[in-house]
Amino acid sequence: MTVTAAALARSTSIPFCVADITPEARAAADRVLSGGWVTTGPEVAAFEDEFAAFVGARHAVAVSSCTAGLQLALRALELPAGARVLTPSMTFAGAVHAILQAGLEPVLVDVDPETLMPAPEHVAAAAERGPRPSAMVVLHYAGAPADVAALAEAARLPMEFVVEDAAHALWTRAGGRDVGTLSGATCFSFYATKNLPLGEGGMVTTQDDRTASYIRRARLHGMSKDAWRRYLPGGTWRYDIEIAGIKANMTDVTAAMGRAQLAHLATWQSRREQVAARYQAALADLPGIRMPIESTGGRHAWHLFVVQVARADAVSRDTVAADLEERGIGCSVHFIPVHHLRYFREVLGDYAGLLPGTDAAADRVLSLPMHPRLSDAEVDCVCEALADAVGAPW
Numbered sequence: 001m002t003v004t005a006a007a008l009a010r011s012t013s014i015p016f017c018v019a020d021i022t023p024e025a026r027a028a029a030d031r032v033l034s035g036g037w038v039t040t041g042p043e044v045a046a047f048e049d050e051f052a053a054f055v056g057a058r059h060a061v062a063v064s065s066c067t068a069g070l071q072l073a074l075r076a077l078e079l080p081a082g083a084r085v086l087t088p089s090m091t092f093a094g095a096v097h098a099i100l101q102a103g104l105e106p107v108l109v110d111v112d113p114e115t116l117m118p119a120p121e122h123v124a125a126a127a128e129r130g131p132r133p134s135a136m137v138v139l140h141y142a143g144a145p146a147d148v149a150a151l152a153e154a155a156r157l158p159m160e161f162v163v164e165d166a167a168h169a170l171w172t173r174a175g176g177r178d179v180g181t182l183s184g185a186t187c188f189s190f191y192a193t194k195n196l197p198l199g200e201g202g203m204v205t206t207q208d209d210r211t212a213s214y215i216r217r218a219r220l221h222g223m224s225k226d227a228w229r230r231y232l233p234g235g236t237w238r239y240d241i242e243i244a245g246i247k248a249n250m251t252d253v254t255a256a257m258g259r260a261q262l263a264h265l266a267t268w269q270s271r272r273e274q275v276a277a278r279y280q281a282a283l284a285d286l287p288g289i290r291m292p293i294e295s296t297g298g299r300h301a302w303h304l305f306v307v308q309v310a311r312a313d314a315v316s317r318d319t320v321a322a323d324l325e326e327r328g329i330g331c332s333v334h335f336i337p338v339h340h341l342r343y344f345r346e347v348l349g350d351y352a353g354l355l356p357g358t359d360a361a362a363d364r365v366l367s368l369p370m371h372p373r374l375s376d377a378e379v380d381c382v383c384e385a386l387a388d389a390v391g392a393p394w
């Protein structure tokens with residue numbers, strides 16, 4: 001394969017994100033790999049305890065991904081098949097697959113085109129469209145705090161029937177608390193690009209003993225005892241299958257890395273805050289660029305820094321993105337709304353005209369590089385390139 005000059009330029013430039021796997025995490029993985037027990041075991045139990053303490057939750061249950069966590073948290077609600085679940089359309093496709101895979105029906109909610117999250121009026125409108133919803137998934141988009149209590153009230157749902165998608169929101173504070181304790185269950189992601197990168201992995205936190213016990217069994221085939229407990233001294237090969245399960249457990253290798261990575265999170269977050277502040281200072285007056293809304297009454301985890309290319313008469317988002325990429329600056333789009341994707345159009349029906357805020361934002365959102373390894377000089381370089389791309393003086 002011939003490597004083009006543009007590809008070469010890209011390979012030496014500013015990536016959209018960097019997964020920082022620390023020397024401590026590598027050493028922890030190595031220790032587990034050398035120890036003879038590599039699947040779910042004592043490291044997972046320790047990571048769960050430490051993560052629960054970190055967010056102040058009663059329980060944390062480790063899973064293979066946030067997507068699996070969302071599915072399990074929804075199944076733990078034991079709703080009738082086909083019950084309706086509210087979710088923003090401005091979300092990751094996996095979060096909507098999770099609702100379908102739990103045997104439930106997603107009902108898409110519009111967003112405020114400024115905050116890119118549903119406001120209570122959007123939730124109320126969606127809840128009134130058709131039979132009453134039984135549950136809701138609330139997304140803390142980009143790491144910004146969503147007002148979970150206000151959204152639950154708008155949906156007329158008790159908090160136990162709210163599941164938070166906190167894939168972006170480890171470190172977010174909302175409603176005066178760390179995200180992870182507000183609703184029935186909260187699902188975190190440790191995917192390679194996330195604030196606590198492990199490659200793959202997820203965690204569900206809950207205050208409810210029954211939910212924790214359900215997810216703990218359902219993540220491993222519905223078994224009454226996992227392998228570690230069966231092989232412990234005095235353990236037995238016997239087990240029962242108590243509930244319908246899936247295969248979504250975390251390995252001890254991942255969990256050991258997670259424990260080591262968690263010790264770095266505060267430092268990483270403080271760098272994310274500095275990067276966000278530098279972008280804000282540099283881009284605030286750039287014509288045609290709308291800045292992310294600053295969090296009110298909470299703490300932003302700055303998983304993403306999403307601007308909107310918002311001057312309809314000028315250059316398009318796609319042109320700006322292509323221009324940045326041409327200069328070797330990685331960017332992304334969060335998200336292509338779910339109702340714009342073919343499979344979901346087929347399964348969920350036609351939402352044309354029903355989600356105007358989402359449709360308006362869909363062609364404008366652009367995620368700039370955001371990770372703790374970004375230097376000030378790199379942030380300045382991105383800002384300069386963005387100004388150039390939108391045709392504004394720098």
Ligand SMILES: Cc1ncc(COP(=O)(O)O)c(C=O)c1O
Pocket residue numbers: 064065066067068091092094095139165167168188189190191201202
């Ligand atoms: C909003 C949102 N929800 C859920 C997920 C799924 O996370 P995971 O890859 O851990 O399943 C993602 C991943 O990108 C996401 O952005």
